[in-house]
Amino acid sequence: MRIVAIDTPNNPQHLDHLVPLCDLLKAKLLIRDIENKKIIEKFYPQIITEDIFSLDQIKYEIGTEYQYLIHSFFWPKELFKAYFSSYKIKSIFTPHGNSDKHAKANWMTRFEKQDFCLIYGQHMMDFLKDEGVTLSKYAYIGNIRYTYYQKYKNYFHENFLKSLIKRLDPTKKTLLYAPTKKDEGKFLSFNAKNIIFFETLCKEFNLIIKLHPHYIENFPEEALPFLGKISNKALVIENCPLVYPLLDICDALITDYSSIGYDFLTFDKPLFFIQTDKKDLRSTYLHNCGVVLDQSSPKITDSIKQIFTNDPFSEKRKELYKYTFHSKPNLLKVLSPPSNGGKTKTA
Numbered sequence: 295m296r297i298v299a300i301d302t303p304n305n306p307q308h309l310d311h312l313v314p315l316c317d318l319l320k321a322k323l324l325i326r327d328i329e330n331k332k333i334i335e336k337f338y339p340q341i342i343t344e345d346i347f348s349l350d351q352i353k354y355e356i357g358t359e360y361q362y363l364i365h366s367f368f369w370p371k372e373l374f375k376a377y378f379s380s381y382k383i384k385s386i387f388t389p390h391g392n393s394d395k396h397a398k399a400n401w402m403t404r405f406e407k408q409d410f411c412l413i414y415g416q417h418m419m420d421f422l423k424d425e426g427v428t429l430s431k432y433a434y435i436g437n438i439r440y441t442y443y444q445k446y447k448n449y450f451h452e453n454f455l456k457s458l459i460k461r462l463d464p465t466k467k468t469l470l471y472a473p474t475k476k477d478e479g480k481f482l483s484f485n486a487k488n489i490i491f492f493e494t495l496c497k498e499f500n501l502i503i504k505l506h507p508h509y510i511e512n513f514p515e516e517a518l519p520f521l522g523k524i525s526n527k528a529l530v531i532e533n534c535p536l537v538y539p540l541l542d543i544c545d546a547l548i549t550d551y552s553s554i555g556y557d558f559l560t561f562d563k564p565l566f567f568i569q570t571d572k573k574d575l576r577s578t579y580l581h582n583c584g585v586v587l588d589q590s591s592p593k594i595t596d597s598i599k600q601i602f603t604n605d606p607f608s609e610k611r612k613e614l615y616k617y618t619f620h621s622k623p624n625l626l627k628v629l630s631p632p633s634n635g636g637k638t639k640t641a
Contacts, residue, residue, distance in 0.1 A: 318438065474550055
């Protein structure tokens, strides 16, 4: 198979989805964003990369040398085909999470406009069917990011987790707080003004805070003062797309509608949710696997401790995990080389 992948500028969080595919398929990752390059060098040195100025720069090379181009942004097949009109290369779209945010938004229909789609499991497939989306070609990839983490677990521990763990109090449980990004002021659980909520958590637990990179970038007037107030009490993770290493060392996750909630099902640990004004029933699917917290409650730490003592949600988490991530990924089988050896020709 001749496969190459390309980064999405100004979206470092996408790297955590592209890198495992590159590792599995032995695909080179084309880097257009200098910040992405820095992150790859720091966190993902296992893969082969190539710096490019633009896609146009190596369009001929891509079109003639590769069968597939992996991307993590919606590139309609009509536009892709028009761009590579002289070549037989096809695109592979990989989603960057299983988020419940915008559960009923029209963006799900964009899956239908892709050459080839990667799907985590039946949950995502049923979601698409509910929206009337029909996929022409697809493959299940299951929990590929966790598989990748397991493969390089020792590396991540030595080069990332070890220094992080040293900063945690071993006598306390560790919570990871990871909300979804702000979107036009809607459905955001993170309240930068409610510093008491975070200070209360820090008194009883180790608190790791991982805000969405776009939130910090787009709303610095809210995010930066908050980080300044809390950074001496909680452990703030910035400029780091890693997810599974963080989830592995945490005892519980606090989130909202972020796809990280589905990732955390992997470890069958307690889930807590910050309530928002979102009413979409589809988006509360994951919330059946944990407890919705009231940020204004003075007894919020008691609610968390109670679940650590008596957790009734384990079976629901296990069931949803199996529904979310296919147990038998078939990507390698579906992308088996054609009889001509995989060489492409110009039209």
